[in-house]
Amino acid sequence: MHPSIAQRITVLEGLRTRTRQATAEFYQKPNMIAPPLAPRYIVTPVGGNVFDVIERSTGKIITTRTGINAAVSHSHELEAKAQQFNVKQFGKFLSSWTLRFGITLTVFAFFGSHM
Template identity: 45%
Template structure:
């Protein structure tokens, strides 16, 4: 990846982490539980394949040829995101 793109991605990841921390801090101040974050990936049937799409960007992250395999892939992607979110906290 080009160094400027890597730098931009790092800046955006830092901003995303700060946003998450600010939201958590806000909810702690008012004494309410923070709302759960929604799913990040979705399986969509397209022809004979199931595309696993990142909801926020609309980009296809992978595809499978059965619904069950697509759902396992979605679960694995969500678990990977959850482990990264836990590392940020």
């Protein structure tokens, strides 16, 4: 690659990083509401009143539905299901709860042995 192109790519990547950082700092200010996240699932037409529901992050086709209303309602159902409390979130919650409980017991045991 030509050195000037490589330098330009490096500069642009630095600017993109700084832009993301400035945006994050902006939304950390009080009374600033972050914009909603982009939907996880998108509906694309295939043809002949057939629509695919595609996961944006992977580009994988989840289902194919006949009719736009059916496809959009199915994508909304998938969004709602993805936002529910799942096993991974429960594991993180249980782990943090156990850690806090253990620290509390350790503090009580430490102060109880010194009194």
